[in-house]
Amino acid sequence: MEAHKFTIVGWGLAGATLAWQLYFKKEPFKVFDSNNNTCTNAAAGIINPIVFKRLTMSWRAQELLPVAKQFFEKVEDFLEDKILDEKGINKIFTSIEEQNNWSSKKNLPLFKNYLGPVENIENTAVINEFGVGKVKTIGNLNTKKFLSVSKIFFLQQQVEFIDSPFDYSSNSVDNEKIIFCEGAEIHQNPFFNYLPLKPTHGEVIIIKAPQIDFKDILNKNMFIMPLGDNLYKVGATYNWEKKEPTTTEKGKQDLQDKLNEILITPYEVVAHLAGIRPTVSDRRPLLGVHPQHPELFVFNGLGTKGVMLAPFFTQQLVDFILQGTPLDNEVNIIRYEKYLN
DSSP, X not given: OOSOOEEEEOOSHHHHHHHHHHHHTXXXXXXXXXXXXXXXXXXXXXXXXXXXXXXXXXXXXXXXXXXXXXXXXXHHHHHTSOXXXXXXXXXXXXXXXXXXXXXXXXXSTTTTTTEEEEEOOOOTTBOOXXXXXXXXXXXXXXXXXXXXXXXXXXXXXXXOEEOSOOOTTOOTTTTOEXXXXXXXXXXXXXXXXXXXXXXXXXXXXXXXXXXXXXXXXXXXXXXXXXXXXXXXXXXXXXXXXXXXXXXXXXXXXXXXXXXXXXXXSOOEEEEEEEEEEEEETTSOOEEEXXXXXXTEXXXXXXXXXXXXXXXXHHHHHHHHHHHOOOOOTTTBGGGGGGXXX
């Protein structure tokens, strides 16, 4: 590719998605990848348009889902490889009231394309006294594979990857637009550390359970996601105090306690992972240009719905930078300008 015009700082879900958007626009870029993408590597990548707690649609899901599907399928075409896994989601009901609420909503215009029938899981290893509700979705993204195969692809296109932290004091980025996609590491960024990002520690375990066999994701206050070969990813925890992406025995035990309320079968914990989610108090992404530095941009705050959010809002950010198309007020960092010293 020609001389760099953009610099992407960070190679998690945000940075990789942004890289593809720039590539599709034939905009040259380089990437700083300091390998601090533990959140994306531990993430399940589930694309769920439903908020189970209140049985409502996730924010703007009807807009976001088609864009996400089109984007990741286009990426698959370039990679000639699969990164989307078309798994369904089964919400395990905890009461007859939950089941009735699902049944009453699934035929409403807002929900009919997303809420499927109430069923029973024919699996003696799964406790589902009140049945399950099936969610119609586009599946889940293999986030770790997305990062690794995308990096290989871009290296083959002669994109420069710099495997070291970005030097904020550097003067060597003149005439470049720098987009910071650092996730929870944004607190180290002297330009954007005023933004009210709230890091949230999360843990998952991977179990081996030879006696169960189901293809779809299960959800009951946690998720159980089939990985193949009798392996299942189970998560996740939420801890707003712990700041380091390291695992804890308490997190592991909490996950097993919840898991034992769903499964009646022997299993073995074969892996234990942790990451720091970049979440924002208003649960909206952070994107836009620095108020005092027009060459500096940020894309962050994707939280637990990141796979569904990233394609839509990276496209919006790229259009904003290249064409001046306005950003949505709900995601524009201008909403937090009062915190800038």
